[in-house]
Amino acid sequence: MTMPLLPTSRADAVASAKAFLGAQSRVRPLEIAFWLLAFAALFVGRSHHLLLAEITILALFAVSLDLILGYAGIVSLGHAAFFGLGAYAAGILAQSGHGDPLSGLVVAAGVAAVAGFVSSFLVLRGADLTRLMITLGVASLLYEAANKMDWLTGGADGLQGILIGPLLGRFDFDLYGTTAFAYALGVLFVVMLALRVVVHSPFGHALRAIRDNRLRARAVGIPVERRLVAVYTLSAAIAGLAGALSCQTTAFVSLDVLDFHRSAEVLLVLVIGGSGRLYGAIVGAVVFRFAQDVLSAMTPQYWQFWVGLGLVILVLIGRDRLDDLGRAIVARILPARRSPEGTP
Amino acid sequence: MTLALETIGLKKTFGGLTATNDVHLRLEKGARHALIGPNGAGKTTLINLLTGVLAPSAGQIRLDGVEIGGMGVEARVRRGLGRTFQINQLFPDLTPIETVALAVSERSGRGGDWWRRVGTRGAVLDEVVDVLERFGLTERMREPTRTLPYGKQRLLEIAVALATKPRVLLLDEPAAGVPEGERHEILEAVEALPKDVTVVLIEHDMDMVFRFAERITVLVAGAVLTEGTVAEISDDPRVRAVYLGEG
Numbered sequence: 001m002t003m004p005l006l007p008t009s010r011a012d013a014v015a016s017a018k019a020f021l022g023a024q025s026r027v028r029p030l031e032i033a034f035w036l037l038a039f040a041a042l043f044v045g046r047s048h049h050l051l052l053a054e055i056t057i058l059a060l061f062a063v064s065l066d067l068i069l070g071y072a073g074i075v076s077l078g079h080a081a082f083f084g085l086g087a088y089a090a091g092i093l094a095q096s097g098h099g100d101p102l103s104g105l106v107v108a109a110g111v112a113a114v115a116g117f118v119s120s121f122l123v124l125r126g127a128d129l130t131r132l133m134i135t136l137g138v139a140s141l142l143y144e145a146a147n148k149m150d151w152l153t154g155g156a157d158g159l160q161g162i163l164i165g166p167l168l169g170r171f172d173f174d175l176y177g178t179t180a181f182a183y184a185l186g187v188l189f190v191v192m193l194a195l196r197v198v199v200h201s202p203f204g205h206a207l208r209a210i211r212d213n214r215l216r217a218r219a220v221g222i223p224v225e226r227r228l229v230a231v232y233t234l235s236a237a238i239a240g241l242a243g244a245l246s247c248q249t250t251a252f253v254s255l256d257v258l259d260f261h262r263s264a265e266v267l268l269v270l271v272i273g274g275s276g277r278l279y280g281a282i283v284g285a286v287v288f289r290f291a292q293d294v295l296s297a298m299t300p301q302y303w304q305f306w307v308g309l310g311l312v313i314l315v316l317i318g319r320d321r322l323d324d325l326g327r328a329i330v331a332r333i334l335p336a337r338r339s340p341e342g343t344p
Numbered sequence: 345m346t347l348a349l350e351t352i353g354l355k356k357t358f359g360g361l362t363a364t365n366d367v368h369l370r371l372e373k374g375a376r377h378a379l380i381g382p383n384g385a386g387k388t389t390l391i392n393l394l395t396g397v398l399a400p401s402a403g404q405i406r407l408d409g410v411e412i413g414g415m416g417v418e419a420r421v422r423r424g425l426g427r428t429f430q431i432n433q434l435f436p437d438l439t440p441i442e443t444v445a446l447a448v449s450e451r452s453g454r455g456g457d458w459w460r461r462v463g464t465r466g467a468v469l470d471e472v473v474d475v476l477e478r479f480g481l482t483e484r485m486r487e488p489t490r491t492l493p494y495g496k497q498r499l500l501e502i503a504v505a506l507a508t509k510p511r512v513l514l515l516d517e518p519a520a521g522v523p524e525g526e527r528h529e530i531l532e533a534v535e536a537l538p539k540d541v542t543v544v545l546i547e548h549d550m551d552m553v554f555r556f557a558e559r560i561t562v563l564v565a566g567a568v569l570t571e572g573t574v575a576e577i578s579d580d581p582r583v584r585a586v587y588l589g590e591g
């Protein structure tokens with residue numbers, strides 16, 4: 001150690017920096033409350049479990065998009081490509097007699113990851129518009145390929161004869177969707193645990209740096225291309241997980257999993273929930289599905305109109321202002337809390 | 345002795361415009377070198393060529409005797425070529441801690457670690473704090489960069505460049521836009537850079553240049569007008585003409 005004039009102040013600064021970084025990744029009470037609530041839902045309201053499973057899978061899909069959009073700043077209009085690949089991989093595997101859910105999940109993630117890795121090189125360069133077009137193009141290509149290769153995918157009729165085995169060899173997928181919900185929630189939970197480490201790691205920070213200023217990111221020594229390839233691959237793998245879950249919990253896969261509306265929908269979910277914060281994806285998925293249900297019950301013909309209108313308003317008001325509003329409301333409801341380590 | 349940085353016949357054209365014209369630079373290790381010239385002389389372009397942001401139309405670039413002209417930006421940074429930007433290029437949403445930690449992590453080869461939190465390994469944070477302290481940035485190191493006063497952001501520009509442990513550091517008008525009263529803070533920080541780092545300073549303020557530099561290269565219309573010691577340059581009538589002509 002060199003001889004600092006004020007050893008304590010330097011040590012203080014290091015401790016302060018450490019505390020700051022620690023606080024950033026600390027588990028928040030709201031987070032714990034959320035998971036308790038989510039897992040508690042497994043034991044009540046059986047009739048809603050199918051819907052909850054669906055929401056959970058949508059949330060997982062949105063989380064995967066958040067990784068590239070919210071953290072690395074890669075816009076995509078074709079993320080369904082990886083969702084769909086995951087779904088077909090799991091479906092074809094189950095169809096051919098390998099119905100074990102967990103191993104199907106792993107294979108699906110692997111297939112999607114390979115596709116993500118290969119196509120990542122296409123989105124490395126170019127502005128947002130280029131990327132929108134490329135991701136859209138890749139997804140359309142896959143859609144058409146799946147359509148044409150009906151010997152493998154069942155074409156427009158979808159995959160027939162998918163038989164999913166019991167989860168962990170014990171829990172059969174039931175009609176209410178309780179197993180499906182537990183399974184999807186478990187996967188989402190594990191992925192979130194992993195991702196909250198990733199986003200606070202040097203790798204995660206490098207992604208934010210690339211998103212914020214690519215020129216400086218390079219000047220800092222960040223190998224931009226390598227990081228983007230890695231995150232795109234990871235994101236594709238997670239989207240593949242979501243696709244596989246969707247296949248396994250419904251025992252059905254059709255061309256719909258690769259459809260454009262899926263890519264648009266997941267983008268919408270992220271816009272609603274807020275990007276670059278992981279949990280925004282979950283909030284977005286919940287809000288989106290409930291809005292969809294409520295609106296379609298009220299106006300079966302025009303619910304998409306209302307979703308669209310809501311979206312326009314959301315974008316006009318701006319995410320940040322909405323967050324401030326949310327925070328203000330929370331501050332009102334919760335009594336003002338003093339920070340326990342409040343000594344200055 | 346190998347030169348810290350050398351360019352041979354470096355040239356860059358933008359369409360019909362020659363922004364860099366047959367530039368030969370020779371910098372010795374630990375040199376304090378200034379690069380001056382009127383607006384549009386091609387100073388920033390030269391830095392962009394050196395660092396790999398732009399590809400030269402012709403010529404060679406050697407860092408410690410090794411040809412780096414074909415390398416990418418990051419590879420040059422890893423080899424010890426650091427820079428700052430004339431216009432702030434920072435991460436608005438990241439704090440100074442996070443910004444500098446990025447540079448330290450990448451330099452120590454841990455930038456790809458995804459399985460652990462930033463700052464949990466070895467002496468990364470000690471190094472981050474050392475760098476921030478050197479530039480008087482510890483006080484507001486926990487706030488997003490966009491909220492820092494402009495002068496502090498200029499200092500962070502240098503801090504993050506230094507955190508990559510460059511052997512050659514290129515400073516593109518580090519005091520640009522900083523109000524008169526705060527310029528001395530930047531100059532002091534530049535003067536206090538480690539002695540073993542070779543520093544190239546681009547600056548319009550002649551007082552600052554004369555105080556800092558041992559040798560000066562004058563660039564006009566992309567070409568080297570002259571190169572020499574501070575005394576030689578300040579007495580050169582051609583240099584005066586260029587600057588008087590400037591206004």
Ligand SMILES: Nc1ncnc2c1ncn2[C@@H]1O[C@H](COP(=O)(O)OP(=O)(O)OP(=O)(O)O)[C@@H](O)[C@H]1O
Pocket residue numbers: 358361363381382383384385386387388389390430
């Ligand atoms: N990417 C580019 N494309 C086309 N022309 C460019 C480009 N970059 C710079 N130029 C031109 O090259 C010339 C040199 O510009 P440069 O920015 O290097 O000047 P400078 O010496 O840094 O000036 P200043 O003191 O104003 O910063 C200018 O005429 C500029 O317009």
Ligand SMILES: [Mg+2]
Pocket residue numbers: 387388389430
């Ligand atoms: Mg310039």
